[in-house]
Amino acid sequence: MTPVAEITTTDLDELSINTIRTLSMDAVQQAKSGHPGTPMALAPLVYTLWNRVMRFDPQDPIWPNRDRFVLSNGHASMLLWSVLHLTRTQAVNAAYEKLGHASVTLEDIRHFRQLDSKAPGHPEYHWVSGVETTTGPLGQGIATSVGMAIAQKWLANRYNRPGFPIFDYRIYAIAGDGCMMEGIGSEAASLAGHLGLDNLCWIYDNNRITIEGHTDIAFTEDVAARFLAYGWHVLRVSDANDTERIEHALDKAGNNTGSPTLIVLDSHIGYGSPHKQDTSEAHGEPLGDEEIRLTKLAYGWPEDAKFVVPDGVYEHFEDGIGTRGAESRRDWTQLFEAYRVQYPDLAAEIEQIERRELPNSWDRNLPVFPPDPKGMAGREASSKALNVLAQNIPWFVGGSADLGPSNKTLLTYEGAGHFQANNPGGKNLHFGIREHAMGATLNGLALAKIRPYGATFFIFSDYERPAIRLAALMELPSIFVFTHDAMGDGEDGPTHQPVEHLASLRAIPGLVTLRPGDANEVVEAYRYIMQLRHQPAVLVLSRQPLPTLDRKKYASAAGVSRGAYVLADSPAGHPEVILIASGSEVSVAVDAYEKLLAEGIRSRVVSLPSWDIFEHQTQEYRDSVLPPNVTARVSIEQASTFGWERYVGAKGRMIGMTTFGASAPLKELQRKFGFEPARVIEIAKELLGRG
Numbered sequence: 001m002t003p004v005a006e007i008t009t010t011d012l013d014e015l016s017i018n019t020i021r022t023l024s025m026d027a028v029q030q031a032k033s034g035h036p037g038t039p040m041a042l043a044p045l046v047y048t049l050w051n052r053v054m055r056f057d058p059q060d061p062i063w064p065n066r067d068r069f070v071l072s073n074g075h076a077s078m079l080l081w082s083v084l085h086l087t088r089t090q091a092v093n094a095a096y097e098k099l100g101h102a103s104v105t106l107e108d109i110r111h112f113r114q115l116d117s118k119a120p121g122h123p124e125y126h127w128v129s130g131v132e133t134t135t136g137p138l139g140q141g142i143a144t145s146v147g148m149a150i151a152q153k154w155l156a157n158r159y160n161r162p163g164f165p166i167f168d169y170r171i172y173a174i175a176g177d178g179c180m181m182e183g184i185g186s187e188a189a190s191l192a193g194h195l196g197l198d199n200l201c202w203i204y205d206n207n208r209i210t211i212e213g214h215t216d217i218a219f220t221e222d223v224a225a226r227f228l229a230y231g232w233h234v235l236r237v238s239d240a241n242d243t244e245r246i247e248h249a250l251d252k253a254g255n256n257t258g259s260p261t262l263i264v265l266d267s268h269i270g271y272g273s274p275h276k277q278d279t280s281e282a283h284g285e286p287l288g289d290e291e292i293r294l295t296k297l298a299y300g301w302p303e304d305a306k307f308v309v310p311d312g313v314y315e316h317f318e319d320g321i322g323t324r325g326a327e328s329r330r331d332w333t334q335l336f337e338a339y340r341v342q343y344p345d346l347a348a349e350i351e352q353i354e355r356r357e358l359p360n361s362w363d364r365n366l367p368v369f370p371p372d373p374k375g376m377a378g379r380e381a382s383s384k385a386l387n388v389l390a391q392n393i394p395w396f397v398g399g400s401a402d403l404g405p406s407n408k409t410l411l412t413y414e415g416a417g418h419f420q421a422n423n424p425g426g427k428n429l430h431f432g433i434r435e436h437a438m439g440a441t442l443n444g445l446a447l448a449k450i451r452p453y454g455a456t457f458f459i460f461s462d463y464e465r466p467a468i469r470l471a472a473l474m475e476l477p478s479i480f481v482f483t484h485d486a487m488g489d490g491e492d493g494p495t496h497q498p499v500e501h502l503a504s505l506r507a508i509p510g511l512v513t514l515r516p517g518d519a520n521e522v523v524e525a526y527r528y529i530m531q532l533r534h535q536p537a538v539l540v541l542s543r544q545p546l547p548t549l550d551r552k553k554y555a556s557a558a559g560v561s562r563g564a565y566v567l568a569d570s571p572a573g574h575p576e577v578i579l580i581a582s583g584s585e586v587s588v589a590v591d592a593y594e595k596l597l598a599e600g601i602r603s604r605v606v607s608l609p610s611w612d613i614f615e616h617q618t619q620e621y622r623d624s625v626l627p628p629n630v631t632a633r634v635s636i637e638q639a640s641t642f643g644w645e646r647y648v649g650a651k652g653r654m655i656g657m658t659t660f661g662a663s664a665p666l667k668e669l670q671r672k673f674g675f676e677p678a679r680v681i682e683i684a685k686e687l688l689g690r691g
C-alpha cells in the first residue's frame with residue numbers, strides 16, 4: 001500500500017480512476033497479452049457510472065432490481081475486473097448462494113488471462129460474479145442489453161403496483177467502434193429505438209481507432225445521425241476525462257422518457273501514454289515496461305510500483321457505490337417484504353422467476369394427439385404446446401423474426417397481447433427481420449430470468465448462430481424454435497433448405513438440439529426443454545404434416561426425454577437391422593419397418609430426436625437402444641450425413657444429404673434424395689446380404 005497524504009475528494013476520484021488504468025496496464029503487461037488502451041481511456045467513464053450513478057450492491061451482485069452493466073467491447077475486460085475488484089463485489093455460485101469471498105481478487109488480476117483466474121480474457125457470465133453477460137464477439141453485448149431492457153419493461157408492467165416499483169432498474173452498455181459497425185448492433189439499435197426503451201443507455205466509445213488503425217479507412221458514417229434516425233435520444237460528451245459532464249449525460253439519460261439514449265463519448269485510446277495514445281498499438285498489445293513507466297509518470301503514479309491500490313481507494317468505492325448500493329438494496333428488500341404482504345401471489349411468482357423455477361402445474365393441459373396417418377405439422381403441434389405453456393407460465397414470452405404465421409409461434413389466446421412501447425405487458429414479441437438481434441435479445445431476456453423463445457426458419461439459424469453459441473456458453477435457458485426443418489418447403493429451393501445446420505448445432509457444447517418425429521414428440525420435446533434451467537435448446541420442426549404415430553402400437557413419445565428410444569421393435573426381439581431416424585424421417589423408417597416385418601426381416605426403429613440428450617444417458621441405456629452387436633444400421637435424416645457415422649458404425653449406411661437440395665415439390669425431392677421407405681428397405685437388405 002502506498003500512503004497518500006491529504007486526499008481531497010477530487011484527488012480520490014482521480015486516484016480511483018488511475019488505479020483502474022494502472023491495474024489494467026500492469027495486468028496486460030504481466031499477461032503479455034490483452035487490451036490496455038481502452039481501459040485507460042474509459043476508466044473515468046466506468047468510475048463515474050459505477051461510483052456515482054449505478055444502483056448496484058457489491059455485497060449482492062444478483063439482487064433482482066440492480067442496474068445492469070454490459071461491457072460490449074469485451075476486449076476491454078480489465079475495466080470490469082478492476083471495478084469488480086475495487087468495489088469488492090462478492091462471489092455467488094450457480095445455485096445463487098453467496099460464497100463469502102470476493103469475486104475478483106488482486107491475485108486474479110495478477111493472473112489476468114491465466115487458467116482458473118477470475119480475470120479471464122473477456123467477460124464471462126457464469127464464471128465471474130458481477131458479469132451480466134458474456135461479451136467478446138463485438139455487438140453481442142449491446143444487442144443482449146436490449147433483451148434486458150425489454151425484460152425490465154415487461155417485469156415492471158406485470159409486477160409493479162402503485163407505491164411498489166419492484167422493478168425499475170436501468171441498463172447501461174459500453175460499445176466501441178466494432179459494436180457500432182457490426183450488423184447485430186444496428187439490428188438491436190433499430191429494435192430498441194422502435195420499442196422506445198428509455199431504460200437503456202449505450203455509451204459509444206468514439207475513439208476512432210480499431211485494430212487496423214484509424215476508422216477513416218472503413219467507418220466514416222455519422223453514428224449520431226444514424227441513432228437519431230433510429231429514434232434514439234443522442235448526447236455527446238467531447239472529453240472522456242470530464243467526469244462531471246459524463247455524470248451529467250448519464251443523469252440526462254436517466255431522466256429521458258420514450259427513447260433509449262446513446263452517449264457519444266470522444267475518447268483517446270491509451271490515454272496518458274506518451275507514444276501510444278490515439279494509436280491502434282494501444283488496442284491489443286502490452287504497452288511495454290518503458291512506456292508503462294512513462295505513462296505512470298504522466299499519471300503522477302509511482303513509476304515502478306505494480307498492481308498498486310493506494311490507500312483510500314477501496315474505501316472511496318465503499319463510500320460511493322457500496323453505500324448507495326447497500327441502501328438501495330435495503331430499501332428494496334423492505335419494499336418487497338411489504339409487497340409480499342399485499343401481493344403474496346405476485347411475490348411468489350417473482351421468487352420463482354429468480355430461481356428459474358416453473359409454476360405448479362406448468363404442464364397441465366398439454367395436448368396428447370390421437371393417431372392420425374395424415375397427421376400434423378411439427379410447427380402446428382408446437383403452436384398448440386406454446387399456447388398452453390404460455391398460459392400456464394406467465395413469464396414465458398416469445399415471438400418470431402417476422403415469420404410468426406409460418407413458424408406458428410403466435411400466442412393467440414385472449415389477453416396474450418403484443419409487446420410494444422405502449423403495451424409492455426404483451427407476451428408476443430415482434431423482432432422484425434432481425435434474427436441475429438433476436439438471438440441476443442432472447443439471451444438478454446433469459447439473463448433477466450424471463451423465459452424466452454424466438455423463431456425463424458431453420459435455414460436462418462445461421463443468422464442467429466453466434467447468439468445461440470453464447471447462450472450455450474452462458475448456460476442460459478433460451479429457446480430457439482426453428483420450423484421448415486429440411487426440404488418441406490420444396491419449391492423454395494436450396495436457398496431455403498437446411499443441410500449442414502443440424503450437424504453444426506449439434507457440435508455446440510451444451511446445446512440441446514431436438515428434432516421431434518411427430519406431434520406427440522413435439523409436446524414431449526417442450527416438456528423436456530421447459531425444465532432446463534441452465535441449458536439452451538434448439539427445436540427443429542417440420543413445415544409439413546407428419547403422421548401422428550399410434551402410441552398404443554409403438555412406444556410412448558415420453559422416450560424423447562432420453563434423446564433416443566426404441567420406437568418399434570422386432571416382435572421376437574433380436575433385431576437384425578436397426579433403422580435410426582429423426583423428425584420427418586421417423587415415419588419413413590416406421591413404414592419401412594412394417595414392410596420388412598411383412599417380409600420376415602427383423603428390424604428395429606430408433607427415434608433419435610436429440611443426440612445431445614442421448615449422449616448423456618448411461619452406457620447401459622444407450623446399448624439397450626443400439627445394441628453393439630447389431631452392426632447392420634441405417635440412418636435416415638434429411639440433413640447432412642456429417643457425424644452419423646457415430647451411430648451407424650463402420651458397417652452401417654446413411655441416407656442423408658451430401659449436396660444442396662433443389663427447387664421442386666417435396667415428393668419429388670424425397671424420391672430424388674432417397675427419403676422413401678423403398679430406399680430404406682433396399683439398403684437394409686443390402687446390409688443383410690439379401691439384396
Ligand SMILES: Cc1ncc(C[n+]2csc(CCOP(=O)(O)OP(=O)(O)O)c2C)c(N)n1
Binds near residue numbers: 207
Ligand atoms: C465479431 C467480432 N469480430 C472481430 C473481433 C476481433 N476484434 C476484437 S477488438 C476489435 C477491434 C475493435 O475496435 P473497437 O471496437 O473500436 O475497440 P477499441 O480498439 O477502440 O477498444 C476486433 C476487430 C471480435 N472480437 N468480434
Ligand SMILES: [Mg+2]
Binds near residue numbers: 177207209210
Ligand atoms: Mg475504437
